[in-house]
Amino acid sequence: MRLGFLASHGGSAARHITAACVSGELSATPVALLSNNSRSPALAWAHEAGLASVHLSSAxxxxxxxxxxxxLDFFTQARVDTLVLSGYMRELGPRLLxxxxxxxxxxxxxxxxRHGGRGxxxxxxxxAVLASGDTESGATVHLVTSGIDEGPVLAQTRVPVVPGDTLExxxxxxQAVEGGLMLRALKQLA
Structure with missing residues (x-):
């Protein structure tokens, strides 16, 4: 796989996946990162990591x-075949999708x-998880479609919600389970 990332801020998933590629844990090549935020730390990181990088936004x-x-042009010119959203806070357009x-x-x-969708x-x-009284939460990796958080689920990991839990x-x-879950989903997708 040739991976392209979309990030609005730090790009922690992009960093984790790139490290897994370098270590040989994931057989893929990170090649490009796009951010809608010109001040995104992910852009600086991508440049340092040798990835093609660009700021493209509605501004x-x-x-x-x-x-x-x-x-679409940016990712196709980089010959990206798989996109990974790494904290990307905008909807994707129909051509890219x-x-x-x-x-x-x-x-x-x-x-x-549960707890997905717009906003x-x-x-x-x-x-929302804490307010609902749920006894478990977790993380979900899903395929991106035109509906927000509505694409088919590729993988999920559950974590308990314990008495006295705070937002933090x-x-x-x-967050402790997200990196491993994303790697598992990408291996399945490959």
Whole structure:
């Protein structure tokens, strides 16, 4: 697999997956990273790691069709065959989704379909889990489709929600399993 990453901030999944590729744990080649945030630490990291990198956003390209086309051009020129969302906080356009149908993965910090959908990201997800009284949470890797968090599930890992959990403790427990789960899903996809 030739991997392309989309990240809005730190790109922790991209970093974890790249390290797994370097160590031989995952047989894939990380080649490109796109960010919608010009100040994203992931962009600096990608440059240092030798990945092709670019900032493309609606601020640069306000026409959604032009942005979608530019994103697709960037990844196809890098010969990317699989996309990994690494904390990417924007919806993907129809051209990109169509070209990479069945080859675009995302990790979500809950057991989808619970606590997914529009507006459910980051700390909001963990807050919703705690507010609901759920006794378990976890992480889900799914294929990305036009519906937010609605694509087929590739893998899930469960973690307990324990009495006295706070946003921080639950978040840490979920984040601790995300890297391994993403690697497992990518190995299955390969």
């Amino acid at each position: 640069k390209l306000p026409d959604p069709n032009m942005l979608d086309s530019a994103m 169509s070209h990479y149908a069945g080859r675009t993965v995302n990790i979500h910090p809950s057991l989808l379909p 459910m990201y980051g700390d909001r997800v963990h807050e 403790t639950l978040k840490a427990r979920v």
